[in-house]
Amino acid sequence: MIQSFGWQSVQFLFHGLVWTVGLSLCTFVGGGIFGLLFAIARSLGPNWLRALVAGYIQLVQATPLLIVVFLSYYGLSFLGFYFPPLAAAAISLTIYATAFLADIWRGCIEAIPRTQWEAADALALSPFQRLRYVILPQAFQISLGPTVGFMVQIVKNTSVTALIGFVELTRAGQLLNNMTFQPFHVFLTVAAMYFVVCYPLSWWSEKLKERKHAGTAH
Amino acid sequence: MPALRIENLKKSYGNVPVLKGINLAVENGDVVAVIGRSGSGKSTMLRCINGLEPFQEGTIEVVGHKLDQSRANLRELRKEVGMVFQSYNLFPHLSVAENITLAPRVVKGLPRDEGSALVREVLSRVGLAEKADAYPDELSGGQQQRVAIARSLAMKPKVMLFDEVTSALDPELTGEVLKTIAQLAEAGMTMVLVTHEMGFARRVATRTVFMHQGTVWEEGKSEEIFTHPKTPELKNFIAPDLK
Ligand SMILES: Nc1ncnc2c1ncn2[C@@H]1O[C@H](COP(=O)(O)OP(=O)(O)OP(=O)(O)O)[C@@H](O)[C@H]1O
Ligand SMILES: [Mg+2]
Numbered sequence: 001m002i003q004s005f006g007w008q009s010v011q012f013l014f015h016g017l018v019w020t021v022g023l024s025l026c027t028f029v030g031g032g033i034f035g036l037l038f039a040i041a042r043s044l045g046p047n048w049l050r051a052l053v054a055g056y057i058q059l060v061q062a063t064p065l066l067i068v069v070f071l072s073y074y075g076l077s078f079l080g081f082y083f084p085p086l087a088a089a090a091i092s093l094t095i096y097a098t099a100f101l102a103d104i105w106r107g108c109i110e111a112i113p114r115t116q117w118e119a120a121d122a123l124a125l126s127p128f129q130r131l132r133y134v135i136l137p138q139a140f141q142i143s144l145g146p147t148v149g150f151m152v153q154i155v156k157n158t159s160v161t162a163l164i165g166f167v168e169l170t171r172a173g174q175l176l177n178n179m180t181f182q183p184f185h186v187f188l189t190v191a192a193m194y195f196v197v198c199y200p201l202s203w204w205s206e207k208l209k210e211r212k213h214a215g216t217a218h
Numbered sequence: 219m220p221a222l223r224i225e226n227l228k229k230s231y232g233n234v235p236v237l238k239g240i241n242l243a244v245e246n247g248d249v250v251a252v253i254g255r256s257g258s259g260k261s262t263m264l265r266c267i268n269g270l271e272p273f274q275e276g277t278i279e280v281v282g283h284k285l286d287q288s289r290a291n292l293r294e295l296r297k298e299v300g301m302v303f304q305s306y307n308l309f310p311h312l313s314v315a316e317n318i319t320l321a322p323r324v325v326k327g328l329p330r331d332e333g334s335a336l337v338r339e340v341l342s343r344v345g346l347a348e349k350a351d352a353y354p355d356e357l358s359g360g361q362q363q364r365v366a367i368a369r370s371l372a373m374k375p376k377v378m379l380f381d382e383v384t385s386a387l388d389p390e391l392t393g394e395v396l397k398t399i400a401q402l403a404e405a406g407m408t409m410v411l412v413t414h415e416m417g418f419a420r421r422v423a424t425r426t427v428f429m430h431q432g433t434v435w436e437e438g439k440s441e442e443i444f445t446h447p448k449t450p451e452l453k454n455f456i457a458p459d460l461k
Contacts, residue, residue, distance in 0.1 A: 133324060
């Protein structure tokens with residue numbers, strides 16, 4: 001069935017965009033929760049745990065995201081755990097985002113000067129209180145820019161899940177192109193939609209980084 | 219019972235001994251100045267007292283809380299010991315009032331509505347009553363250091379430790395901080411202060427300890443130490459200040 005690119009096509013792509021954004025949000029929330037735990041474990045845990053988390057981060061960062069996606073979709077179903085494309089996509093993106101966010105946030109935690117830890121210790125704060133009231137709030141401020149910047153990567157990288165048939169924006173574009181044979185219309189619209197989501201995030205990320213340099217933190 | 223007792227404190231970094239068996243007792247209300255050359259172990263000793271540095275041998279005892287290399291009792295001891303650092307180390311993301319009330323709230327369970335009275339009380343003791351809502355980066359170095367003293371006071375410590383708290387300050391700001399410390403001394407606070415301000419040590423400290431090569435080389439009443447030093451090392455050390 002050949003149809004031509006029109007309003008309905010835009011609606012179809014928009015539907016894909018909604019899935020892209022939804023998957024991005026899931027990834028950010030999942031990656032955020034595990035990333036924070038991993039970042040804390042990586043910078044404060046006992047040695048064996050630090051090594052374990054460091055290994056995880058290095059392994060995931062050295063693996064193409066597409067391979068992680070294939071592993072969770074084809075690999076796990078081969079072992080008898082079948083996940084539908086949406087679940088496999090969310091799992092693999094969370095694995096990926098956890099590694100990167102943990103690494104970003106570990107850097108932010110370790111950027112807080114030794115002297116701040118000591119001041120908290122000298123005031124008899126427990127290790128948890130020290131983290132909760134002194135270290136993490138400061139680390140949070142410096143992490144905002146890079147974190148928002150990484151959200152752009154998440155949004156763009158959701159596109160690899162098209163390869164396991166999850167119909168997000170990129171896959172929607174592919175399908176539409178098969179129906180219309182108008183690749184420029186289709187993929188320029190797809191690109192524009194990515195841009196509309198990603199550009200404000202990039203802009204915001206830069207703003208947050210500038211604010212950090214200006215040194216007004218409160 | 220002394221407010222602070224250090225017995226046979228030994229500490230080394232790797233196999234380099236830095237403290238070689240320190241013994242020191244500080245009575246209630248004593249102000250002890252610690253002087254000595256760079257590298258003699260003054261800061262290390264002070265940091266061992268509140269457990270910022272682990273040590274290999276000996277004990278530290280503050281009002282009945284005993285600390286040894288096992289580091290049990292660490293937090294109990296820290297609740298009784300205030301520490302003021304050379305670089306102030308205020309929490310930059312918190313206002314002056316929040317800096318002051320954080321530890322009393324979370325460590326000692328101070329009710330929220332008693333916070334502002336505490337802030338007023340300790341800030342007035344350092345002469346900064348009007349700065350409760352400022353952030354650290356809006357204050358001068360001298361003011362930040364006085365807020366750091368106030369933050370420490372807010373925990374109602376039995377002993378306060380000061381590590382060269384004026385060395386990061388411009389000379390014209392040193393005076394205001396020294397004055398604050400002198401007032402605490404008059405009010406009867408027990409203090410151990412590492413300092414390079416010999417005149418101040420002599421005037422304010424009841425006792426002075428001269429550290430040399432990781433040991434307490436000579437100690438006594440400040441007046442004695444500065445007017446009749448016994449060891450050649452101490453004579454050499456304070457010679458320029460006697461002229
Ligand atoms: N983290 C460390 N690792 C290894 N050696 C250290 C460390 N900290 C201090 N030292 C060594 O321990 C010794 C005592 O240092 P300390 O800082 O206590 O001296 P200090 O008397 O306070 O000197 P200053 O007057 O310069 O502050 C020095 O020889 C120093 O090089
Ligand atoms: Mg020192």
